[in-house]
Amino acid sequence: MISLHGVSKSFGPIQAVEAVSLEARQGEIVVLQGPSGGGKSTLLRLISGLEVPDEGEVWLDGRCVSAPRGCEAPHARGIGMVFQRSALWPHMTVAGNIGFTLGRSAPEETRARLSELFEALELGPLAGRYPSQLSGGEARRVALARALAPRPRRLLLDEPLTSLDPALRERALKAILRQVEETEATLLYVTHDADEARLVGGRMVRMDHGRLAAG
């Protein structure tokens, strides 16, 4: 469960997020929509612990993980995240990028999980390639696989299907939703695309000028 209580964040004179309160139950899907610069990405970063709120608190599963006075480490929050940019580590192969998020899992487990994801997101032939050898769409699928790999309890996806062609987009979305259903993960999904938002389903929330409004 993700709960935000009056969370605010500003960067210098820019108020990116203002007094946002939001609750997402375990297994719930919430689609965040709104114009660019509306604060959606900052909200995801606040939940993941990559930003410290100026005011308010972030709670996960009943414990306070972020407050102005301190934060729990991002990796301890059980979060899988896709950023606006794919942000793949250039010195690791596709398999290395995804494998890194699996930490110290047993090698057989890692191999099994990788092949599952390679199949679901059609990444098999790319396993040994480096990010510089991938197209934008391929890099996006790797970023998505990286977020899904550890089967996190919370998924924060920022425009995860950008650069994918329609057929791939549909299959990748199916893979996301299947995992959400299997793991009962909470999904916060940011998209500009109204059709994509409808396909994702779940509760729609609109965000503009750093504030939330139920959609």
Next chain:
Amino acid sequence: MPDASLPGGPLGQALALGIYLLVVMGPLLALTGLTVRSLLGGQADELALVLPTGRRLELLANSLALSAAVAALVTVEGWLAATAIWAMARSRANALLFLVLPLAALPPYLYALAWFGLVRGLEPLLALLGLGAPAPYGWTGVLWVQGAAFAPLGLGFAWLGLRNLDPDLIDSGRTARHDAAVLARIALPMSAPALATGAGIVFLLSLLDYSVPSLFQINVYPLEVFADYSATNSPERALLMTIPLLLIAGAAAASLLRPIRALTTRMPSGGRRWSSPPHWPVGLITLQWLALGLLSLQALAPLGVLLAQSGGLGGIGLSLASAWGDLRSSLWSAGLAGAMSALVGMGLARRLRNETGGGVWWLLAMAPLAIPASLAGLGFVVVTAPLEGSLRGALVLGPALVLFGRFVPLSALILLAQMRRLDPLLFESARLSESSAWRRAILVEIPLLGGGLLAAAGLVFALSLGELGATLLAVPPGMGALSIRIYNYLHYGASETVAGLCLVLEICVLAAAVGTLALAARWERRIASGEAG
């Protein structure tokens, strides 16, 4: 991109490259020619000097072991300290860097004097405690002093590597793995080119330096070459003896080409770093703060010691009066070397920018890093030996020319990084509106590159002020240099005068480094905000 889209046009570039080859490679070629002639003229038995055996082999091994240890120490210490600074608030980090990084321009022998003084100052205290004073000689002393002298450089390169990291790459790791794993598996390998460059440069500086080992009464290979030249006055023997060192240094410099190219290709992000504080294990934090503390002590203690030893303002004034002529010569030579390095460095940087294929120009441009300072000085002596009559008056330019030859690669690298940061369209649009390459250079290109030019000139000026190895040989009779006077005094033990002179040198070097750093940063801000150019 075609050549003509960058400063000076093809003619300017050809002129710059010609000056570079003439000043840097000319003396070495002349020295090589002289040596070959001597070998063919019946001195063939001297060829055996190329192969180090017995004592010389031992000295070469000592030199290698020392420089490898110094490079490893400085790199590890610099990286740990840089990671601590990386996690600090921006204002604190900038203040600390501004305090420590300019110290990289100070000559190593100055650190030696300061540490000698500190050990001597501690003697009474240690005696009270019933302890003997640590002997400031031997390998440990050289390792410590060279480590201290090059620590700001290690920090600078480690910092550059971390600063250039894309923050999103760090953040995407942080949500999945512990911050320590992110540091080890993402930040460390991605900043490896900067670390390798720093380690390589420190290795070369340590390998080719004889000033500190000689003060600590440790014999190393470059000192042996210098001693042999002093005894025999034979440049041919010196070149032959230096060849093993040149081969090792050349291989080290060549191995640096790839990381240096990678480093100058990456755009410094300068953007946000850690948006939420990193959660590192206590052990790592302890190591980071130990490294930062050690580095601060190594870098800043000399200033305090010299201040305490120099006898106050009166003492400094007396020291200054006694060496005023030498200081003036040093300022003149360093100023000329700085100005030449910036202008020629611009042409060299442009050539490196357009370099494709095997990278011959990269090899040529980085060659001075692998040439021992004394060999550069000797080459100059050989070239200028035939000058007679009024032409010998031109020898006053000697120190400036050898200093330019030694440090121009650094200015070229600064300018290359600067060129890569600028939008090529800025130069292209100037070409459309102005046909004269020289007018374009003066009105558009030099103002755009002004920050880099200032930084390049300032760095070379600061490094040149304290340079010893090449200056020692290139200074003509009747002309002095502050570095030579200090080095001569140092051999007679530290005194108030030498501490005062070192302090004057330190203040001049730091003022030059800090001043140009501040001016260059201000220029950059003005360019970025569209107020200049």
